[in-house]
Amino acid sequence: MRMELIQPFINAADAVFAESLQAPTKIVDLEMEEDAYRRKGVAALIVIKGDIEGRVILDLSPEVAIKVASQLAGSEVEASDLVVRETVCEMANMVIGNSVTLLNDRGFHFKVFPPEIHMDDQGLAGSADTEALVICIETPCGNIYLNIAIHYLHRRRQERSAVPTLD
């Protein structure tokens, strides 16, 4: 995976969490994972297609999600599946949206699909053939994980850039 593709996700996640939680955040772990993905809590999976293809997973425990929701609401939020799902979904949307903005400004074109939320025991099958970068971000609410498995499609970009010749 090329670092120039990963960096916007790291920057966006850092900016979104710091702004949303009104506190500094820190990347405490960053590692390549080649095994099937194992969810740590509630995960939002976002698929990307175009010049860049792959998927990004935002993953946090329900307890962390409730703390994040309370922080965003400015008061204690009652724990429920709906609150957890909404929180993870909105955080994922913000991180991916900001990352896409950064990548698009650098000339990469692609489509982002709405997040799929996985919170039951069976959800989110692993993708054994996909090498992923897993980033652990420490926040005052607890750890948030970002799992990124994307690659650059040079061929797709060349096809898009090709201009038909006129006689």
Place this chain on the structure above:
Amino acid sequence: MKQFAALVRKDNRPVRYLVVDDSVFARKNLIKMIELFGGEVAGEAGDGLTAIAEFNRVNPDIVLMDITMPQMEGIEAVERIVRQHASARIVMVSSVGYQENILAALQKGAKHFVQKPVKPEVLYEILRYVLSDDPNATGAPVALAGEQRS
């Protein structure tokens, strides 16, 4: 928490907002800010189609509109609302802030764009700017009740 001077209409009534976002969470967050600015939530919608119906029903002073939504996306909803109500004031609120998106929204009639996560002070300034063409304000900038404190 930072406090803001209330944004009010020229007739001293609270500014009425329509909040459009498919995420209940995002809507709550925006509503919290609207209350902080002394505004009133006239309606809510979770997609573009409902937003058009709600606009016709509540006739808000300002619409805060997400872009990526089910059924009908925000940019198409802007186009349809502005076609029927040329003076509609719509501010796009989205996490996807690349140039093509912003330009498309502005070309369809949106007045401004703010990227998520929304900073209250940024939204406040944008609303002040957008409300400055309030017909009820007869050309004057939006009337502010009280001084801004920090």
